[in-house]
Amino acid sequence: MDANPRMRRRTRAAIALCAAGSPSAHAAGVLDTPSDIAWVAMSAALVFFMQAGFALLEGGMARAKNATNVIMKNYADMCYGALAFWLLGYGLMFGANHSGWIGTSDFAPDLANGRSAVFFIFQIMFAATAATIVSGAVAERMRFWPYVIGSMLVTGLIYPVFGAWVWGSFERGDGWLKQLGFIDFAGSTVVHSIGGWSALAAVIVLGPRLGRFAPSGAARDIPGHNLPLMALGVFILWLGWFGFNGGSTLAATADIGLIAVNTHLAGCLGFIGANAAQRVLNRPVLMTTAINGAVAGLVAITAGCATMSPPFALLTGFVAGGLMILATDAMARLKLDDMVGAVPVHAVGGVWGTFAAGLFYRGDLFDPSRIIVQLIGIGTAFAWAFPMAYAVFWTLSRTIGLRADSRHEQRGLDISEHYEIGYPEFQRDLTHAGKE
Amino acid sequence: MTVADAAFERRKAAILIGLRAALDETAAQSALDLWAHAYGPTRPLAIVDFVADLERLQALPPKRSGAVRLALYQALIQHDAPKARVAAPSPPAIExxxxxxxxxxxxxxxxxxxxxxxxxxxxxxxxxxxxxxxxxxxxxxxxxxxxxxxxxxxxxxxxxxxxxxxxxxxxxxxxxxxxxxxxxxxxxxxxxxxxxxxxxxxxxxxxxxxxxxxxxxxxxxxxxxxxx
Incomplete structure (x- = not known):
């Protein structure tokens, strides 16, 4: 029982924030005490650590000859993405938003006070997460520098514009989707679907890896080089998710407990849902698929983790795990080569989670008007992110070139793009002695 | 002996060298007979099909068949080439x-x-x-x-x-x-x-x-x- 009046005040504020479906600091009662600041700063660190999770997950799923390249792209998302978000993205997303469409202030912000600074550092980690979803999908055949440009455009433009509609702004004005009542507490759509749709566009423009599909059209497995690394990556992601969702309260409130519980349960049921789908489809229970199911569960609960009761969080996670498998099959049938399953996990998981947040809204289950708003938000995310990302990657492909040369695919992108290899003891004989 | 006969004999000798490198003498002679009658006159370089037949007739394990193929290719390279350059190759059909x-x-x-x-x-x-x-x-x-x-x-x-x-x-x-x-x-x-x-x-x-x-x-x- 919460007998502390101050805590009650902030809890009410956080619940109001959840009802608004936004982690922005616009509502009163957030980021205004030292404990709020400490909690959000710690959450930012946890979200930062998710980059390590993505790096291990994607690096482990890649072949040894591409592991370094994949991890370099994760770093690039964080570093170049941070620059793009600071220069442009933050202003577009959280600047004064009187029209409801776009922020028009706070570009390259000075961040003179601690409140805005901690808000900024938390948001910059989110932006990097959206961008890094793409790196896993396009792994093993996309050149590094074009990827960097694409990543900067995702973090500096595609992600923040949609973010402005849902979470904008920091102080003045609300995005149009936020005004409609769209619920996406921590970013199933804003972060994950936007990243997932961008990944889909990149995958279509790039084409599949050499030999990924047999002449008959059947998809061939290209196993990752280090599955334990991949599993560790998902554990780290899962840990970071407590900060991703929990920190989105922007206040040290008791609501964090429910958010953490829902996050964890959905992740667990995502794993179980994937297992169940594998059994129903009479397939082996693969670890690689099962832990992707867990990530899909985590993605799905991100929208409704603050507004859903635990039984519905369980259901949301379970369905996400199964949907991820069906979406992976659909991708293979369409001959779309997504190395880590970014589209099934993040785009499809995000769509389902955002829909579920409307369906299972606590105290107002299955409200048709809320469900319609959720569908509008889901459709808008696709309509914005996919064509924009397609245009970006298509233009890069036609100008500076996006796809690595097939010789570089043979050698591996570690040596061809970075002139170093991840496992020199084992790979030296199979790679060229130097660059061309 | 015509030029064609000489080429055939040279190729047959190369095939025998390759077969001997991978099979015992009896099996090699038997295989050479197969090549000389079924392949030599019409398809002397259809090594894949020849070894596939050999594999079936002599019950060779797949690994052994691979060794036979390699030995045949190597023998043909080393022993079936004339000493002087012949006419420039006409481009093969793309089929x-x-x-x-x-x-x-x-x-x-x-x-x-x-x-x-x-x-x-x-x-x-x-x-x-x-x-x-x-x-x-x-x-x-x-x-x-x-x-x-x-x-x-x-x-x-x-x-x-x-x-x-x-x-x-x-x-x-x-x-x-x-x-x-x-x-x-x-x-x-x-x-x-x-x-x-x-x-x-x-x-x-x-x-x-x-x-x-x-x-x-x-x-x-x-x-x-x-x-x-």
């Missing part, structure tokens, strides 16, 4: 199946074939060929089609690729090739292998080919990695 049946016999000047780069290239190619042949006739057909396409990817004329691949003694197409062109050709073979067998299997074959090539004395002068 891979036709190329597989009967490639034009063309020789390479010994000086060119003796280059360390060429020796390493030949060893890598032969090893890849054994791996692809072991995948069965369907894979071989798919590979031929993929190889014709891969020439574009690797900036190698498809005709040259098919010539090198299907007429293993016909290195003349690459007689004047520099190291970069050899590397392009090998890469085209890798691309076709990846399309046919999958990238994982292609990597394994290439890895094995490199290991085998590294065992050659020429690898000290020309490491296989220079062609990768």
């Amino acid at each position: 891979p199946a036709a190329a597989a049946v009967e490639p034009p016999p063309v020789a390479v000047p010994p000086a060119a074939s003796d280059r360390p780069a060429m020796a390493i290239f030949r060893a890598l190619t032969m090893s890849l060929r054994i791996g692809i042949d072991a995948s069965g006739p369907a894979a071989q057909r798919e590979f031929a089609i993929a190889l014709a396409r891969a020439g574009t990817v690797a900036r190698v004329k498809p005709a040259d690729l098919l010539l090198v691949w299907f007429a293993s003694q016909s290195w003349a197409a690459l007689a004047d090739a520099d190291d970069a062109r050899l590397a392009d050709t090998l890469h085209a073979i890798y691309v076709a292998a990846a399309e046919t067998l999958g990238p994982v299997q292609a990597d394994r074959l290439l890895s094995r080919a490199v290991s085998e090539a590294q065992a050659l004395p020429e690898s000290r002068l020309f490491p296989p990695s220079r062609l990768l």
Whole structure:
């Protein structure tokens, strides 16, 4: 029982924030005490650590000859993405938003006070997460520098514009989707679907890896080089998710407990849902698929983790795990080569989670008007992110070139793009002695 | 003896050398009879089909068949080439199946074939060929089609690729090739292998080919990695 009046005040504020479906600091009662600041700063660190999770997950799923390249792209998302978000993205997303469409202030912000600074550092980690979803999908055949440009455009433009509609702004004005009542507490759509749709566009423009599909059209497995690394990556992601969702309260409130519980349960049921789908489809229970199911569960609960009761969080996670498998099959049938399953996990998981947040809204289950708003938000995310990302990657492909040369695919992108290899003891004989 | 008879006898002797390298004397003679009657007059270089028949008739395990194929290719390269350059090769038909049946016999000047780069290239190619042949006739057909396409990817004329691949003694197409062109050709073979067998299997074959090539004395002068 919460007998502390101050805590009650902030809890009410956080619940109001959840009802608004936004982690922005616009509502009163957030980021205004030292404990709020400490909690959000710690959450930012946890979200930062998710980059390590993505790096291990994607690096482990890649072949040894591409592991370094994949991890370099994760770093690039964080570093170049941070620059793009600071220069442009933050202003577009959280600047004064009187029209409801776009922020028009706070570009390259000075961040003179601690409140805005901690808000900024938390948001910059989110932006990097959206961008890094793409790196896993396009792994093993996309050149590094074009990827960097694409990543900067995702973090500096595609992600923040949609973010402005849902979470904008920091102080003045609300995005149009936020005004409609769209619920996406921590970013199933804003972060994950936007990243997932961008990944889909990149995958279509790039084409599949050499030999990924047999002449008959059947998809061939290209196993990752280090599955334990991949599993560790998902554990780290899962840990970071407590900060991703929990920190989105922007206040040290008791609501964090429910958010953490829902996050964890959905992740667990995502794993179980994937297992169940594998059994129903009479397939082996693969670890690689099962832990992707867990990530899909985590993605799905991100929208409704603050507004859903635990039984519905369980259901949301379970369905996400199964949907991820069906979406992976659909991708293979369409001959779309997504190395880590970014589209099934993040785009499809995000769509389902955002829909579920409307369906299972606590105290107002299955409200048709809320469900319609959720569908509008889901459709808008696709309509914005996919064509924009397609245009970006298509233009890069036609100008500076996006796809690595097939010789570089043979050698591996570690040596061809970075002139170093991840496992020199084992790979030296199979790679060229130097660059061309 | 006509020129054709001389060529037949030379090729038959090369086949026997190859068979003896991989089989005991009785089995080698029996296999030579099969080649002389069923293949020699019409399809002397259809090694894949010949070894497939041999595998069935002599109940050879697949690994042994691979060794027989390799020995035959090596024997043909070493002992079936005339000492002087013959007419320049006419480009083979792009239709891979036709190329597989009967490639034009063309020789390479010994000086060119003796280059360390060429020796390493030949060893890598032969090893890849054994791996692809072991995948069965369907894979071989798919590979031929993929190889014709891969020439574009690797900036190698498809005709040259098919010539090198299907007429293993016909290195003349690459007689004047520099190291970069050899590397392009090998890469085209890798691309076709990846399309046919999958990238994982292609990597394994290439890895094995490199290991085998590294065992050659020429690898000290020309490491296989220079062609990768």
